[in-house]
Amino acid sequence: MTITTFLQHLAPMRLLTRGAGYLAESRIPAIAQPLIRAFIRQHGIDLSDALRSTPSEYHSFNDFFTRQLHPEARPLDKADWVSPADGIVTQVGTIEATQLIHAKGQRYSASTLLADPALAHYLEGGHFTTVYLSPRDYHRVHMPCAGRLLSMCYVPGKFYSVRPDIVQAIDGLLARNERLICWFQHPRCGIFVMVLVGAAIVGSIHTTWHGVVNPAGKRRIKRWWYRDENPSLCFEQGDEMGHFQLGSTVVVLMPKAAVSWGETWQVNGAVKQGQAQTRMHA
Template structure:
């Protein structure tokens, strides 16, 4: 076990996350601006892509971290499946016998990741890919294809780092961390899921239709269903490339696609950096 993994296991990650959240949400300029400018320098962030390129335009670190991009800097590729985020492809493969490969051929349960037996069965035999968002990446998550929102589930869990080296050292980490599971239906493709996995120092996870879903100190699974009936929340259709969620600090997105007949784009390989909207996969 590496020293980084040992530190993750021993450190009070939830307390550290709460403390970081207080600092990140502070709007006092004498706190927010030094944090923002130090972060930009440390991670060599290209603010020319941002809608507001001046660090002084952001009232808090959180506001800076989920900054919008200028229109046109992430063109949407002509592909059935596109990248949901900027980041590095950390894993991809098939969903077999209810399991997905995490790293170094270690597997973890799809049912545990989703918190839903029925949804896991629907996606059996499908394909998944995982994108790790480093602190320097753009941190809004977009739809990989068009879909009608069916449901959302907040699953509480640990808050371990999702850095690739940590993920490799902890069995089933992505299915243990706090996460927000969203599932959709596309009339041509079928039901698919997008899982936003929280991590150490991630203050919250939010979706475009709900706002903050995973604030601190939630211990019970919560679920929202969406449909045309008045007995459930109102359904909505999201277009490919439309914003669906956002993280505060680095994290991971897992996309579960129905069916195995997908050809991944040449740049969609483990270890490669991808941009939101780039082609990810098409049917042969």
């Protein structure tokens, strides 16, 4: 165990996350602007593709961190599935018949990750990928394909960092952290899932249809079902579906189908939102 991993177990991550959330929401310029400018310097962030391109246009750190981009900044590739976010691909693989997802050097169960053994069983033989959003990345999450929202499940959990080295060091970390699980119906190939995994210093997870999903003090599993044909719950490929306040990870679980990964879709490779992920064979 490295010293960084050891500190993850010792540090009061929930308290630190809550404190960071208060600072990140502050709209006092004397607090917000130094935080924003220091973050830009530390991570070398380029605001040229953002709708608001100067730090002074942002009213809080979270306002800056969840910044929107120009519509043309992330064109969609012509593909059946595209990346839901900017980030690093940390895992690509299949959901095995044992309902275990392979991670580098470890395994963790799809049923635990999804908090639903029956729905995990439905995805046996399917495919999954994990995208890590580093602090410098664009932090809005978009639809990898078209889909209609079926259900959403909030699962409370730990607040470990989701840095790739720490994910590899702590068994089943993604299935232990706080997360939001969203089930969608694909127009042609069945149900697919997007899991938004919270992490250290992530103040909240926000969806376009619900707003903030994990308000402070709610420490129990909660489910929502969307059974009607509400047009607002039907999404096109590339539509925004949510965002993180501070960095985290997105796991996409796809139904069983013959797919080939895009040429640039490699573990440890950088991807942009809208970049071709897979192409499905007829």
